[in-house]
Amino acid sequence: MELALEPFAYNYMVKAIWVSALVGGVCAFLSAYLMLKGWSLMGDALAHSIVPGVVLSYALALPFAIGAFFAGMLAALSMAIVKQRTRLREDAVIGLIFTAFFAAGLLMVSINPTAVSIQAIIFGNILAISDQDINQVVIISVVCLIVLCVKWKDLMAVFFDENHARSIGLRVTALKVLFFTLLSAACVAALQTVGAILVIAMVVTPGATAYLLTDKFDRLIVIAVLLGSVTSGVGAYASFFLDANPGGLIVTLQTLIFLSVFLFAPKYGFFKRRAAANG
Amino acid sequence: MNIIELNNVGVTYPNGQVALEGVNATLRTGTICGLVGVNGAGKSTLFKAIMGFVKPTVGKVSIAGQEVRQALKKNLVSYVPQTEEVDWNFPVLVEDVVMMGRYGHMGFMRRPARADHQAVDNALERVDMGAYKKRQIGELSGGQRKRVFVARALAQGGQIILLDEPFTGVDIKTEESLVALFRSLAREDRLILVSTHNLGSVPNFCDDVMLINQSLLAHGPVETTFTQSNLAKAFGGILRHHQLVGADLHDDEDRRSVTVLTDDERPLVLYGEEGGQKITKHGTEE
Ligand SMILES: Nc1ncnc2c1ncn2[C@@H]1O[C@H](COP(=O)(O)OP(=O)(O)OP(=O)(O)O)[C@@H](O)[C@H]1O
Ligand SMILES: [Mg+2]
Numbered sequence: 001m002e003l004a005l006e007p008f009a010y011n012y013m014v015k016a017i018w019v020s021a022l023v024g025g026v027c028a029f030l031s032a033y034l035m036l037k038g039w040s041l042m043g044d045a046l047a048h049s050i051v052p053g054v055v056l057s058y059a060l061a062l063p064f065a066i067g068a069f070f071a072g073m074l075a076a077l078s079m080a081i082v083k084q085r086t087r088l089r090e091d092a093v094i095g096l097i098f099t100a101f102f103a104a105g106l107l108m109v110s111i112n113p114t115a116v117s118i119q120a121i122i123f124g125n126i127l128a129i130s131d132q133d134i135n136q137v138v139i140i141s142v143v144c145l146i147v148l149c150v151k152w153k154d155l156m157a158v159f160f161d162e163n164h165a166r167s168i169g170l171r172v173t174a175l176k177v178l179f180f181t182l183l184s185a186a187c188v189a190a191l192q193t194v195g196a197i198l199v200i201a202m203v204v205t206p207g208a209t210a211y212l213l214t215d216k217f218d219r220l221i222v223i224a225v226l227l228g229s230v231t232s233g234v235g236a237y238a239s240f241f242l243d244a245n246p247g248g249l250i251v252t253l254q255t256l257i258f259l260s261v262f263l264f265a266p267k268y269g270f271f272k273r274r275a276a277a278n279g
Numbered sequence: 280m281n282i283i284e285l286n287n288v289g290v291t292y293p294n295g296q297v298a299l300e301g302v303n304a305t306l307r308t309g310t311i312c313g314l315v316g317v318n319g320a321g322k323s324t325l326f327k328a329i330m331g332f333v334k335p336t337v338g339k340v341s342i343a344g345q346e347v348r349q350a351l352k353k354n355l356v357s358y359v360p361q362t363e364e365v366d367w368n369f370p371v372l373v374e375d376v377v378m379m380g381r382y383g384h385m386g387f388m389r390r391p392a393r394a395d396h397q398a399v400d401n402a403l404e405r406v407d408m409g410a411y412k413k414r415q416i417g418e419l420s421g422g423q424r425k426r427v428f429v430a431r432a433l434a435q436g437g438q439i440i441l442l443d444e445p446f447t448g449v450d451i452k453t454e455e456s457l458v459a460l461f462r463s464l465a466r467e468d469r470l471i472l473v474s475t476h477n478l479g480s481v482p483n484f485c486d487d488v489m490l491i492n493q494s495l496l497a498h499g500p501v502e503t504t505f506t507q508s509n510l511a512k513a514f515g516g517i518l519r520h521h522q523l524v525g526a527d528l529h530d531d532e533d534r535r536s537v538t539v540l541t542d543d544e545r546p547l548v549l550y551g552e553e554g555g556q557k558i559t560k561h562g563t564e565e
Binding site for chain 1: 330331332351352353354356357358360363364365366369370371372375376379380382383387388389415431435
């Protein structure tokens with residue numbers, strides 16, 4: 001028991017746990033939408049596209065969030081524009097844009113190696129970030145969460161049926177821009193906790209898991225957010241004992257839960273489906 | 280009351296296809312207006328132009344004297360497209376979909392009030408889908424899906440309801456209940472604009488009719504506009520056309536003939552001298 005409580009004796013651990021849980025929750029909220037649209041890879045793409053922005057803001061001694069955010073928005077917008085102006089499919093567009101941005105980031109780091117360790121960006125580590133960075137992460141997450149709680153229904157209407165959303169007077173383009181803004185911001189926050197490579201898991205797995213568990217969108221969001229924040233908190237907590245990278249732990253946990261849901265979900269689980277198919 | 284004004288509306292798609300040109304028309308509330316024409320005549324395009332989903336290349340659409348965008352903001356128009364481009368696996372139930380029709384009436388958090396729940400239940404009852412409220416939308420048949428989207432339009436409660444081929448894929452019983460529904464909506468002083476290929480049912484339930492083929496060929500009350508000569512203009516030679524002249528029917532000197540025109544399931548039956556100035560009020564099932 002004593003041992004189990006030990007991480008809470010350390011200020012930095014307590015912080016890491018609740019900040020991870022917060023970020024995990026926000027990413028999971030967004031994952032509910034991304035997965036529905038088949039845009040899951042968008043999160044990954046954004047996380048990679050952010051890299052040049054982070055490098056640049058370190059070089060200019062700006063808060064990392066500013067550079068990261070603008071790089072993310074720029075990437076999201078270029079994806080939207082390339083998609084609209086060409087007949088390329090989403091996957092090609094995403095692949096095209098994010099590798100371009102990521103390459104630019106790598107190039108900048110290699111030219112100016114003192115600016116920031118690329119290692120830190122790619123792997124992230126909530127245990128090692130500065131208080132100032134933590135504040136940025138918290139502010140970003142809280143703002144995202146509030147906006148999502150207010151606008152989740154409008155976003156759902158737009159994602160479900162864009163034309164209908166327009167016909168009831170919703171401002172579809174503005175809502176889409178809002179969504180990509182939130183996504184870019186959340187990716188910036190997640191980058192700090194789990195690193196660029198694992199952001200994708202944070203914005204896909206909870207939503208995908210919840211999708212197998214319910215037919216109602218509001219419930220899907222609740223399940224996803226719970227999964228996202230609990231696994232993130234627990235992952236950070238467990239990293240104390242295992243002396244492991246928290247990002248790796250968080251995503252491993254999420255994947256384990258996904259697997260068990262995939263197998264045993266009451267309506268859409270593997271076994272249930274097989275039973276239904278066999279009569 | 281005049282509610283939709285089409286002023287020289289023309290639509291040319293980016294590939295150069297001219298879908299509509301020079302459409303001038305005024306539609307008024309309290310009527311059901313049928314929209315007929317061959318495949319590719321521009322019916323769906325006209326709906327989209329009214330909704331502002333395609334921008335007219337020339338001309339102007341105004342709704343209740345306002346820009347389309349303003350009218351949509353005020354929830355004046357509900358639209359049921361020909362085919363729904365939605366993801367049928369989306370985790371929403373039938374009642375959630377119909378509730379989305381009410382969003383424009385709710386506050387910025389979109390929290391439904393009792394009136395909204397009532398409107399949803401009413402709309403579902405009116406299309407006879409009350410029993411399916413809790414189904415995920417992908418778990419419905421094609422006709423049932425169609426009815427859910429009609430219900431969403433009803434729940435929205437717009438003064439104008441646009442329906443692009445609502446009868447395709449629905450059975451006769453549903454078609455008849457939809458027609459009854461449209462009539463009662465028109466009595467509530469709404470405008471119902473319906474495109475259809477069931478020529479036989481047009482005289483049954485429409486007050487006015489528009490015949491189009493790129494341009495507006497004819498527009499007016501069914502009695503004077505839905506005539507054989509106008510239909511021939513709209514459909515060219517492609518209608519299945521059977522004429523039974525006097526000699527086939529009887530031995531007397533009556534020169535009237537029966538004309539059966541069909542584009543789809545329900546034939547249109549015309550009876551009279553020149554091949555039908557007068558329209559029988561009932562399309563018949565053969
Ligand atoms: N997105 C588009 N891009 C280019 N051309 C189009 C597009 N949509 C429709 N068209 C063309 O515009 C014309 C009118 O099409 P529309 O869909 O309005 O016809 P319709 O009267 O609704 O036909 P149907 O009875 O088959 O539904 C057709 O010639 C069609 O090929
Ligand atoms: Mg059409």
